[in-house]
Amino acid sequence: MIKQGLHDEIFQGSLAVLTGVDAFSTYCYLLKAAEHRDEETWGWYLLEIQARGFDPDNTIADVAKGLRAGQKAVLSDTPCHGDVFSIFKQFKDFVLSLTRKVQRATSSRVDQEEDIVRAQLAQEPTRSMTSKWVHLKRREKRLLTLLIDVKILFQWMVHDVLKLAGPTLSVRQELFDFIKEELQQRNDGEFPMLRKLLKALHNQRDQLLAFSGVLDQKPAEISKRLDVPLA
Structure with a gap:
């Protein structure tokens, strides 16, 4: 199961290629050449992989507007951390x-x-x-x-x-x-x-x-589970 997805737009000449890679296994779950990279296009392909069980804890991406808008529309509860x-x-x-x-x-x-x-x-x-x-x-x-x-x-x-x-x-x-x-x-x-x-x-x-907030949670969870002071 993919816990953290890495999303980006790479290019073959002038053709955009929408990509998604599992941060831990490096499995590539999205690799689609697209004429557009707007909200609708990203949303379409995210819906497609969501139907196959894609439900990460968070994703990481740059500030590409279409990419982030597409995720917000389809995966509204999934945080998108900054690259x-x-x-x-x-x-x-x-x-x-x-x-x-x-x-x-x-x-x-x-x-x-x-x-x-x-x-x-x-x-x-x-x-x-x-x-x-x-x-x-x-x-x-x-x-x-x-x-x-x-x-x-x-x-x-x-x-x-x-x-x-x-x-x-x-x-x-x-x-x-x-x-x-x-x-x-x-x-x-x-x-x-x-x-x-x-x-x-x-x-x-x-x-x-945003990544730092995730890191802060981990020792707090260990502290709670083992019933020891956080320090």
Whole structure:
């Protein structure tokens, strides 16, 4: 019996393939090529496998609207937990984008320094060039500071908040909110990727942390069954 289903949409070229895999056995119970991946299409195939006995405790999926709407329509009492891969990728992509910006800023600052040296050797005015260098230096420093901060927050998210072995749900929620608030303080409107990341973190917190609630229940059940303190 399938206790936890993993749902996703993969693609063969432009053709969507709706997939479902048992998290424990890796048995593939759904693999359907479909022209659409909306609520109706997902609902149809979920009804089909439900008729064959599909009744999981929960599923895991990303934020695909059709996928989640289809499950809500057919399996309304079955929780759909969040897939951490997507948020990790979104976070990592922002880190990589910032890294490239820092590299370009450093390159621009170095080029400007070389231009100043050449102008000084030619005994040409350098006041405006120096002013530009100051601006480039400040931008480089600001971007580098931001990159260091974001890398730290990303590592906290990976190793402290969304890692399987970790603190209780309430602590994870507090840490999650802290990371989101720290990112928000650094959102000056310059980085569209940061705005998208903040929106994803705001909308997906409970889905992404749902696994922790399941983990919290297990030692509580053992404690009750053996009549020993939870600690």
